[in-house]
Amino acid sequence: MASNKYKLDNLCVIVDNNNLQIDGTIEDVMSSYPIDEKFRSFGFQIINIDGHDIEEIIKAFEVAKNVKGKPTCIIAKTIKGKGISFMENQVGWHGKAPNEEQYNQAIKELIG
Amino acid sequence: MDINKKVATRKSYGEALVELGKQNKDVVVLDADLAGATKTDLFAKEFPNRFFDMGIAESNMMATAAGFATCGKIPYASTFAVFAAGRAYDQIRNSICYPNLNVKICATHCGVTVGEDGATHQMLEDLSLMRTLPNMTVISPSDDTQTKWIIKEIAKIQGPVYVRLARMETPIIYEENTKFEIGKGVQIGEGTDATVFATGVTVAEALKSKEILEQQGINIRVIDMHTIKPIDEEIIIKSAKETKKLISIEDHNVIGGLGSAISEVLTEKCPAKLIRLGIKDTFGKSGKANELMKYFEITAEDIVEVINNGKE
Numbered sequence: 145m146a147s148n149k150y151k152l153d154n155l156c157v158i159v160d161n162n163n164l165q166i167d168g169t170i171e172d173v174m175s176s177y178p179i180d181e182k183f184r185s186f187g188f189q190i191i192n193i194d195g196h197d198i199e200e201i202i203k204a205f206e207v208a209k210n211v212k213g214k215p216t217c218i219i220a221k222t223i224k225g226k227g228i229s230f231m232e233n234q235v236g237w238h239g240k241a242p243n244e245e246q247y248n249q250a251i252k253e254l255i256g
Numbered sequence: 257m258d259i260n261k262k263v264a265t266r267k268s269y270g271e272a273l274v275e276l277g278k279q280n281k282d283v284v285v286l287d288a289d290l291a292g293a294t295k296t297d298l299f300a301k302e303f304p305n306r307f308f309d310m311g312i313a314e315s316n317m318m319a320t321a322a323g324f325a326t327c328g329k330i331p332y333a334s335t336f337a338v339f340a341a342g343r344a345y346d347q348i349r350n351s352i353c354y355p356n357l358n359v360k361i362c363a364t365h366c367g368v369t370v371g372e373d374g375a376t377h378q379m380l381e382d383l384s385l386m387r388t389l390p391n392m393t394v395i396s397p398s399d400d401t402q403t404k405w406i407i408k409e410i411a412k413i414q415g416p417v418y419v420r421l422a423r424m425e426t427p428i429i430y431e432e433n434t435k436f437e438i439g440k441g442v443q444i445g446e447g448t449d450a451t452v453f454a455t456g457v458t459v460a461e462a463l464k465s466k467e468i469l470e471q472q473g474i475n476i477r478v479i480d481m482h483t484i485k486p487i488d489e490e491i492i493i494k495s496a497k498e499t500k501k502l503i504s505i506e507d508h509n510v511i512g513g514l515g516s517a518i519s520e521v522l523t524e525k526c527p528a529k530l531i532r533l534g535i536k537d538t539f540g541k542s543g544k545a546n547e548l549m550k551y552f553e554i555t556a557e558d559i560v561e562v563i564n565n566g567k568e
Contacts, residue, residue, distance in 0.1 A: 145311060145313060145316075146310055146311070146313065146316055146320065149311075150308075
Protein backbone atom coordinates (compact mmCIF):
# COMPACT_ATOMS: atom_id res chain seq x y z
CA MET A 145 0.00 0.00 0.00
CA ALA A 146 2.73 2.45 1.02
CA SER A 147 4.93 1.67 -2.00
CA ASN A 148 1.97 2.35 -4.28
CA LYS A 149 0.94 5.51 -2.40
CA TYR A 150 4.46 6.93 -2.62
CA LYS A 151 4.95 5.61 -6.21
CA LEU A 152 8.19 3.85 -5.32
CA ASP A 153 9.49 2.96 -8.78
CA ASN A 154 12.91 2.35 -7.19
CA LEU A 155 11.47 -0.60 -5.23
CA CYS A 156 11.78 -4.11 -6.66
CA VAL A 157 10.40 -7.05 -4.68
CA ILE A 158 11.60 -10.54 -5.59
CA VAL A 159 9.46 -13.49 -4.59
CA ASP A 160 11.49 -16.69 -4.52
CA ASN A 161 8.64 -19.12 -5.09
CA ASN A 162 9.72 -22.73 -4.66
CA ASN A 163 6.16 -23.74 -3.72
CA LEU A 164 7.28 -25.07 -0.34
CA GLN A 165 6.75 -23.76 3.17
CA ILE A 166 8.10 -25.33 6.37
CA ASP A 167 5.36 -27.86 7.10
CA GLY A 168 4.60 -28.71 3.47
CA THR A 169 3.57 -27.25 0.13
CA ILE A 170 2.00 -23.80 -0.12
CA GLU A 171 -1.37 -25.38 -0.99
CA ASP A 172 -1.23 -27.73 2.01
CA VAL A 173 -0.10 -25.22 4.61
CA MET A 174 -1.96 -22.02 3.66
CA SER A 175 -2.21 -21.00 0.08
CA SER A 176 -1.02 -17.53 -0.82
CA TYR A 177 -1.88 -18.05 -4.50
CA PRO A 178 -2.40 -16.22 -6.75
CA ILE A 179 0.70 -14.25 -5.73
CA ASP A 180 0.82 -12.13 -8.90
CA GLU A 181 -2.80 -11.00 -8.58
CA LYS A 182 -2.22 -9.99 -4.97
CA PHE A 183 0.77 -7.80 -5.81
CA ARG A 184 -0.97 -6.42 -8.90
CA SER A 185 -3.95 -5.32 -6.80
CA PHE A 186 -1.52 -3.42 -4.55
CA GLY A 187 -0.28 -1.48 -7.59
CA PHE A 188 2.81 -3.48 -8.56
CA GLN A 189 4.06 -4.21 -12.05
CA ILE A 190 4.44 -8.01 -12.25
CA ILE A 191 7.17 -9.96 -14.03
CA ASN A 192 7.06 -13.76 -13.95
CA ILE A 193 10.38 -15.49 -14.58
CA ASP A 194 12.25 -18.77 -14.24
CA GLY A 195 14.35 -18.10 -11.16
CA HIS A 196 17.13 -20.37 -12.38
CA ASP A 197 17.61 -18.53 -15.68
CA ILE A 198 20.24 -15.83 -15.22
CA GLU A 199 19.38 -14.10 -18.51
CA GLU A 200 15.72 -13.85 -17.52
CA ILE A 201 16.70 -12.40 -14.14
CA ILE A 202 18.89 -9.70 -15.75
CA LYS A 203 16.16 -8.86 -18.28
CA ALA A 204 13.58 -8.54 -15.49
CA PHE A 205 15.84 -6.16 -13.53
CA GLU A 206 16.21 -3.99 -16.64
CA VAL A 207 12.42 -3.79 -17.04
CA ALA A 208 12.03 -3.00 -13.32
CA LYS A 209 14.65 -0.26 -13.50
CA ASN A 210 12.87 1.52 -16.34
CA VAL A 211 9.29 1.42 -15.09
CA LYS A 212 7.99 4.77 -13.84
CA GLY A 213 5.50 5.58 -11.09
CA LYS A 214 5.03 2.11 -9.61
CA PRO A 215 7.00 -0.62 -7.83
CA THR A 216 7.87 -3.93 -9.47
CA CYS A 217 7.43 -7.47 -8.21
CA ILE A 218 9.48 -10.22 -9.87
CA ILE A 219 8.01 -13.62 -9.17
CA ALA A 220 10.77 -16.15 -9.66
CA LYS A 221 9.67 -19.76 -9.97
CA THR A 222 12.37 -21.89 -8.40
CA ILE A 223 13.08 -25.43 -7.27
CA LYS A 224 14.26 -25.83 -3.68
CA GLY A 225 17.67 -27.53 -3.50
CA LYS A 226 18.05 -27.50 -7.30
CA GLY A 227 20.90 -29.57 -8.63
CA ILE A 228 21.30 -31.75 -5.57
CA SER A 229 19.43 -35.02 -5.99
CA PHE A 230 18.58 -35.68 -2.35
CA MET A 231 17.62 -32.04 -1.59
CA GLU A 232 15.47 -31.15 -4.58
CA ASN A 233 11.89 -30.30 -3.65
CA GLN A 234 12.37 -31.62 -0.10
CA VAL A 235 10.60 -29.62 2.62
CA GLY A 236 12.96 -30.98 5.27
CA TRP A 237 15.90 -28.95 3.99
CA HIS A 238 14.35 -25.64 5.02
CA GLY A 239 16.50 -25.10 8.04
CA LYS A 240 19.11 -27.78 8.52
CA ALA A 241 22.72 -28.12 7.50
CA PRO A 242 24.10 -31.15 5.62
CA ASN A 243 26.53 -33.46 7.44
CA GLU A 244 30.00 -33.94 6.00
CA GLU A 245 29.03 -36.88 3.82
CA GLN A 246 25.96 -35.08 2.45
CA TYR A 247 28.03 -31.95 1.89
CA ASN A 248 30.64 -33.80 -0.15
CA GLN A 249 27.93 -35.52 -2.20
CA ALA A 250 26.17 -32.16 -2.83
CA ILE A 251 29.35 -30.42 -3.97
CA LYS A 252 30.17 -33.35 -6.24
CA GLU A 253 26.76 -33.11 -7.89
CA LEU A 254 26.92 -29.31 -8.25
CA ILE A 255 30.37 -29.31 -9.82
CA GLY A 256 29.28 -32.21 -11.99
CA MET B 257 3.99 23.19 39.99
CA ASP B 258 1.22 25.20 38.36
CA ILE B 259 -1.96 23.21 38.93
CA ASN B 260 -4.02 25.69 36.96
CA LYS B 261 -2.03 25.35 33.78
CA LYS B 262 -2.47 21.88 32.34
CA VAL B 263 -1.09 20.42 29.12
CA ALA B 264 -1.17 16.87 27.75
CA THR B 265 2.34 15.63 26.93
CA ARG B 266 1.14 14.53 23.47
CA LYS B 267 0.48 18.22 22.71
CA SER B 268 3.91 19.20 24.03
CA TYR B 269 5.32 16.54 21.71
CA GLY B 270 3.56 17.95 18.64
CA GLU B 271 4.76 21.46 19.40
CA ALA B 272 8.33 20.34 20.09
CA LEU B 273 8.41 18.44 16.79
CA VAL B 274 7.67 21.62 14.87
CA GLU B 275 10.52 23.47 16.63
CA LEU B 276 12.84 20.52 16.04
CA GLY B 277 11.82 20.36 12.38
CA LYS B 278 12.95 23.95 11.93
CA GLN B 279 16.32 23.27 13.56
CA ASN B 280 17.07 19.89 12.00
CA LYS B 281 16.33 19.15 8.35
CA ASP B 282 17.01 15.43 8.81
CA VAL B 283 13.98 14.97 11.05
CA VAL B 284 11.11 13.12 9.36
CA VAL B 285 7.84 12.12 11.01
CA LEU B 286 5.69 9.05 10.41
CA ASP B 287 2.21 8.36 11.71
CA ALA B 288 -0.37 5.62 11.31
CA ASP B 289 -3.63 7.46 10.67
CA LEU B 290 -3.67 9.11 14.09
CA ALA B 291 -1.89 12.39 13.39
CA GLY B 292 -4.77 14.42 14.84
CA ALA B 293 -4.59 12.49 18.10
CA THR B 294 -0.81 12.09 18.43
CA LYS B 295 -0.42 15.77 17.44
CA THR B 296 2.04 15.04 14.65
CA ASP B 297 -0.44 16.93 12.46
CA LEU B 298 1.28 20.11 13.66
CA PHE B 299 4.51 18.93 12.01
CA ALA B 300 2.63 17.69 8.92
CA LYS B 301 1.13 21.14 8.41
CA GLU B 302 4.51 22.86 8.69
CA PHE B 303 6.61 20.29 6.79
CA PRO B 304 4.32 18.29 4.45
CA ASN B 305 7.29 16.88 2.52
CA ARG B 306 8.84 15.42 5.65
CA PHE B 307 5.66 13.85 6.99
CA PHE B 308 4.50 10.37 6.01
CA ASP B 309 1.08 9.02 6.89
CA MET B 310 1.60 5.28 6.63
CA GLY B 311 -2.01 4.36 7.30
CA ILE B 312 -3.23 1.77 9.79
CA ALA B 313 -0.17 -0.39 9.14
CA GLU B 314 2.05 0.12 12.19
CA SER B 315 4.43 -2.74 11.44
CA ASN B 316 5.20 -1.24 8.06
CA MET B 317 5.55 2.20 9.64
CA MET B 318 8.27 0.90 11.99
CA ALA B 319 10.06 -0.90 9.15
CA THR B 320 9.90 2.26 7.01
CA ALA B 321 11.24 4.33 9.91
CA ALA B 322 14.13 1.85 10.15
CA GLY B 323 14.76 2.39 6.44
CA PHE B 324 14.80 6.17 6.89
CA ALA B 325 17.37 5.75 9.66
CA THR B 326 19.65 3.72 7.39
CA CYS B 327 19.55 6.68 4.96
CA GLY B 328 20.74 9.13 7.63
CA LYS B 329 17.35 10.60 8.51
CA ILE B 330 16.08 10.92 12.08
CA PRO B 331 12.61 9.36 11.99
CA TYR B 332 10.04 10.03 14.70
CA ALA B 333 7.32 7.38 14.43
CA SER B 334 4.07 7.93 16.27
CA THR B 335 0.86 6.15 17.04
CA PHE B 336 -0.99 5.07 20.20
CA ALA B 337 1.24 3.13 22.60
CA VAL B 338 -0.90 0.00 22.28
CA PHE B 339 -0.28 -0.09 18.51
CA ALA B 340 3.38 0.98 18.69
CA ALA B 341 4.77 -1.26 21.43
CA GLY B 342 2.15 -3.97 20.96
CA ARG B 343 1.22 -4.45 17.33
CA ALA B 344 4.61 -3.48 15.91
CA TYR B 345 6.77 -5.15 18.58
CA ASP B 346 8.39 -7.54 16.11
CA GLN B 347 9.54 -4.73 13.80
CA ILE B 348 10.77 -2.66 16.76
CA ARG B 349 12.74 -5.66 17.98
CA ASN B 350 14.20 -7.06 14.78
CA SER B 351 14.30 -4.07 12.42
CA ILE B 352 15.08 -1.23 14.85
CA CYS B 353 16.70 -2.47 18.08
CA TYR B 354 18.73 -5.39 16.74
CA PRO B 355 20.49 -3.25 14.09
CA ASN B 356 20.55 -0.39 16.66
CA LEU B 357 18.94 2.11 14.28
CA ASN B 358 18.31 5.74 15.08
CA VAL B 359 14.51 5.59 15.31
CA LYS B 360 12.52 7.61 17.85
CA ILE B 361 9.23 5.95 18.72
CA CYS B 362 6.92 8.48 20.35
CA ALA B 363 3.84 6.67 21.54
CA THR B 364 0.84 8.58 22.90
CA HIS B 365 -2.27 7.42 24.79
CA CYS B 366 -0.49 5.32 27.39
CA GLY B 367 -2.05 3.95 30.55
CA VAL B 368 -5.57 4.00 31.96
CA THR B 369 -5.62 7.80 31.70
CA VAL B 370 -6.56 7.32 28.04
CA GLY B 371 -10.02 7.26 29.59
CA GLU B 372 -13.21 6.39 27.73
CA ASP B 373 -11.57 4.36 24.93
CA GLY B 374 -11.17 1.56 27.45
CA ALA B 375 -8.97 -1.50 27.87
CA THR B 376 -8.21 -2.19 24.20
CA HIS B 377 -6.63 1.24 23.88
CA GLN B 378 -5.03 1.58 27.33
CA MET B 379 -1.44 0.40 27.03
CA LEU B 380 -0.25 -0.91 30.40
CA GLU B 381 2.74 -3.02 29.41
CA ASP B 382 4.75 -0.87 27.01
CA LEU B 383 7.44 0.10 29.52
CA SER B 384 7.88 -3.59 30.22
CA LEU B 385 8.08 -4.59 26.54
CA MET B 386 10.34 -1.73 25.52
CA ARG B 387 12.83 -1.74 28.37
CA THR B 388 13.63 -5.41 27.87
CA LEU B 389 14.91 -4.71 24.33
CA PRO B 390 18.69 -4.31 24.04
CA ASN B 391 19.85 -0.90 22.69
CA MET B 392 16.52 0.76 23.55
CA THR B 393 16.34 3.89 25.71
CA VAL B 394 12.95 4.31 27.44
CA ILE B 395 11.63 7.70 28.52
CA SER B 396 8.37 8.61 30.26
CA PRO B 397 8.20 12.40 30.67
CA SER B 398 5.99 14.03 33.28
CA ASP B 399 5.07 17.46 31.99
CA ASP B 400 5.11 19.95 29.15
CA THR B 401 8.57 21.39 29.85
CA GLN B 402 10.24 18.01 30.22
CA THR B 403 8.55 16.57 27.14
CA LYS B 404 9.64 19.46 24.95
CA TRP B 405 13.19 19.09 26.23
CA ILE B 406 13.29 15.33 25.71
CA ILE B 407 11.89 15.43 22.17
CA LYS B 408 14.71 17.72 21.10
CA GLU B 409 17.34 15.96 23.20
CA ILE B 410 16.76 12.48 21.72
CA ALA B 411 17.56 13.81 18.22
CA LYS B 412 21.12 14.30 19.50
CA ILE B 413 21.64 10.73 20.68
CA GLN B 414 22.24 7.78 18.36
CA GLY B 415 20.05 4.71 18.65
CA PRO B 416 16.45 3.73 19.28
CA VAL B 417 14.38 5.59 21.87
CA TYR B 418 10.84 4.94 23.11
CA VAL B 419 8.98 7.94 24.54
CA ARG B 420 5.75 7.33 26.44
CA LEU B 421 3.25 10.19 26.15
CA ALA B 422 -0.14 10.81 27.71
CA ARG B 423 -3.52 11.88 26.46
CA MET B 424 -4.65 13.36 29.78
CA GLU B 425 -3.77 16.96 30.59
CA THR B 426 -1.44 17.31 33.57
CA PRO B 427 -0.01 20.29 35.45
CA ILE B 428 3.15 22.02 34.34
CA ILE B 429 5.75 20.98 36.91
CA TYR B 430 8.95 22.57 35.67
CA GLU B 431 9.88 26.10 34.71
CA GLU B 432 10.94 26.71 31.16
CA ASN B 433 14.59 25.87 30.44
CA THR B 434 14.89 23.53 33.44
CA LYS B 435 17.93 21.31 32.94
CA PHE B 436 17.43 17.54 32.74
CA GLU B 437 19.67 14.64 31.91
CA ILE B 438 18.70 11.35 30.27
CA GLY B 439 19.19 8.57 32.82
CA LYS B 440 19.08 10.91 35.82
CA GLY B 441 15.98 11.16 38.01
CA VAL B 442 14.86 14.56 39.28
CA GLN B 443 14.70 14.80 43.06
CA ILE B 444 12.08 17.17 44.41
CA GLY B 445 12.35 17.78 48.15
CA GLU B 446 14.73 16.48 50.79
CA GLY B 447 12.25 14.70 53.08
CA THR B 448 13.40 11.52 54.77
CA ASP B 449 10.07 10.01 55.83
CA ALA B 450 9.54 8.43 52.44
CA THR B 451 10.59 8.50 48.80
CA VAL B 452 7.95 8.39 46.09
CA PHE B 453 9.31 7.35 42.71
CA ALA B 454 6.91 8.47 40.00
CA THR B 455 6.89 8.69 36.22
CA GLY B 456 4.71 10.29 33.57
CA VAL B 457 1.26 11.42 34.72
CA THR B 458 1.83 10.17 38.29
CA VAL B 459 4.59 12.69 39.05
CA ALA B 460 1.98 15.44 39.55
CA GLU B 461 0.08 13.07 41.89
CA ALA B 462 3.24 12.42 43.88
CA LEU B 463 3.84 16.16 44.24
CA LYS B 464 0.24 16.67 45.41
CA SER B 465 0.73 13.95 48.03
CA LYS B 466 3.92 15.66 49.16
CA GLU B 467 1.94 18.84 49.90
CA ILE B 468 -0.84 16.97 51.72
CA LEU B 469 1.70 15.10 53.86
CA GLU B 470 3.65 18.26 54.65
CA GLN B 471 0.53 19.65 56.35
CA GLN B 472 0.51 16.54 58.50
CA GLY B 473 4.16 17.05 59.42
CA ILE B 474 5.39 14.23 57.19
CA ASN B 475 8.23 15.12 54.87
CA ILE B 476 8.80 13.09 51.75
CA ARG B 477 10.82 13.45 48.60
CA VAL B 478 9.56 12.82 45.10
CA ILE B 479 11.78 11.43 42.38
CA ASP B 480 10.64 12.04 38.84
CA MET B 481 11.97 8.97 37.03
CA HIS B 482 11.58 10.26 33.49
CA THR B 483 14.11 7.73 32.24
CA ILE B 484 13.04 4.14 32.78
CA LYS B 485 16.07 2.78 30.92
CA PRO B 486 18.87 3.28 31.67
CA ILE B 487 17.48 3.44 35.21
CA ASP B 488 19.15 5.86 37.64
CA GLU B 489 20.70 3.37 40.08
CA GLU B 490 22.48 6.04 42.07
CA ILE B 491 19.34 7.96 43.05
CA ILE B 492 17.51 4.72 43.95
CA ILE B 493 20.29 3.55 46.26
CA LYS B 494 20.64 7.02 47.81
CA SER B 495 16.89 7.19 48.51
CA ALA B 496 16.86 3.68 49.94
CA LYS B 497 19.61 4.67 52.37
CA GLU B 498 18.23 8.08 53.33
CA THR B 499 14.47 7.54 53.62
CA LYS B 500 12.26 5.29 55.74
CA LYS B 501 9.77 4.14 53.10
CA LEU B 502 9.99 3.56 49.38
CA ILE B 503 6.99 3.78 47.09
CA SER B 504 6.68 3.67 43.33
CA ILE B 505 3.67 4.87 41.37
CA GLU B 506 2.92 4.49 37.67
CA ASP B 507 0.06 4.42 35.19
CA HIS B 508 1.28 1.01 34.02
CA ASN B 509 1.07 -2.61 35.12
CA VAL B 510 3.00 -3.12 38.37
CA ILE B 511 4.71 -5.95 36.49
CA GLY B 512 7.56 -4.81 34.30
CA GLY B 513 7.44 -1.04 34.61
CA LEU B 514 8.97 1.55 36.93
CA GLY B 515 8.36 -0.42 40.12
CA SER B 516 9.97 -3.50 38.65
CA ALA B 517 12.96 -1.54 37.35
CA ILE B 518 13.53 -0.04 40.81
CA SER B 519 13.07 -3.45 42.48
CA GLU B 520 15.76 -4.92 40.27
CA VAL B 521 18.23 -2.29 41.45
CA LEU B 522 17.24 -2.62 45.12
CA THR B 523 17.43 -6.41 45.12
CA GLU B 524 20.94 -6.43 43.79
CA LYS B 525 22.47 -3.28 45.21
CA CYS B 526 20.61 -2.23 48.36
CA PRO B 527 17.88 -4.63 49.58
CA ALA B 528 14.88 -2.63 50.82
CA LYS B 529 11.10 -2.88 50.76
CA LEU B 530 9.34 -1.10 47.89
CA ILE B 531 5.58 -0.62 47.76
CA ARG B 532 4.46 -0.56 44.14
CA LEU B 533 1.39 1.42 43.18
CA GLY B 534 0.13 0.84 39.65
CA ILE B 535 -2.31 -1.27 37.70
CA LYS B 536 -2.31 -4.61 39.50
CA ASP B 537 -1.96 -7.07 36.64
CA THR B 538 -5.37 -6.38 35.20
CA PHE B 539 -6.68 -4.73 32.06
CA GLY B 540 -8.01 -1.19 32.07
CA LYS B 541 -11.59 0.00 32.00
CA SER B 542 -13.63 2.65 30.24
CA GLY B 543 -14.26 5.79 32.26
CA LYS B 544 -13.09 9.31 32.87
CA ALA B 545 -9.32 9.53 33.33
CA ASN B 546 -9.48 10.95 36.87
CA GLU B 547 -12.12 8.39 37.90
CA LEU B 548 -9.95 5.58 36.59
CA MET B 549 -6.93 6.86 38.49
CA LYS B 550 -9.01 6.64 41.67
CA TYR B 551 -10.37 3.21 40.74
CA PHE B 552 -6.90 1.82 40.08
CA GLU B 553 -5.45 3.60 43.14
CA ILE B 554 -2.80 5.73 41.50
CA THR B 555 -3.69 9.14 42.96
CA ALA B 556 -2.10 11.47 45.53
CA GLU B 557 -4.60 10.17 48.11
CA ASP B 558 -3.44 6.60 47.56
CA ILE B 559 0.15 7.62 48.24
CA VAL B 560 -0.94 9.43 51.44
CA GLU B 561 -2.87 6.32 52.51
CA VAL B 562 0.14 4.06 51.96
CA ILE B 563 2.46 6.35 53.89
CA ASN B 564 0.03 6.91 56.78
CA ASN B 565 -1.44 3.47 57.16
CA GLY B 566 1.02 1.20 55.45
CA LYS B 567 -1.74 0.05 53.13
CA GLU B 568 -0.28 -2.05 50.35
